[in-house]
Amino acid sequence: DIQFSPGLEARCLAGRELEDGVCRLFDLVKTKKTAAKAVRTLSDAFVEVFAEAAPSAVTTAFKSFVKSLKEKGVKVVIATRVDPEVLAPALADVLDENAVLCQVKPTAYGSTKTDVFGMICRDNAIRRRRTLAIVGSGFSVKEALLAGLGAGAVENDHTAWQDFSGVSDFIPALNGPAVKVVQKVMNLK
Secondary structure (H helix, E strand, C coil): CCCCCHHHHHHHCCCCEHHHHHHHHHHHCCCCCCHHHHHHHHHHHHHHHHHHHHHHHCCHHHHHHHHHHHHCCCCEEEEECCCHHHHHHHHCCCCECCEEEEECCCCECCCCCHHHHHHHHHHCCCCHHHCEEEECCHHHHHHHHHCCCEEEEECCHHHCCCCCCCCCEEECCCCCCHHHHHHHHHCCC
């Protein structure tokens, strides 16, 4: 067993490719376990936990946020690791051609990579320069910027230690009032 801590997570895993981070972690704790197998096991476990938790995590405040953005003419793409079939019922009253679900399979721990942001834009006919990615980590801010998107960050104690330079603005929570922050950043009326 590996005693996992925020420091160990930050040194070995955060922002790295999953297999590289697990190899680094295994080297540090001097184990003979195979990183590739551990990554598959971890990924499967993440998907399972997210699938169970995601529908109940869709709050009225979040749906209000999505509805308010749509009223401003903003196309909303909700990117998730969870199978859209699992999450769609919880979002049924907000999903349409201007609010869609998109499943992503990140290869990095704790961030979304540049190519994933590009794929989301391409698959949803969104112009990168007119797009704001709302993310939860400093690593994802950097990747969004590299992909040509703007970046807003949701405040999160777990990632507060990361470098958020380049972020357009911080968003306390994804709710109705957060729309004003998005409006300001995207120059919407």
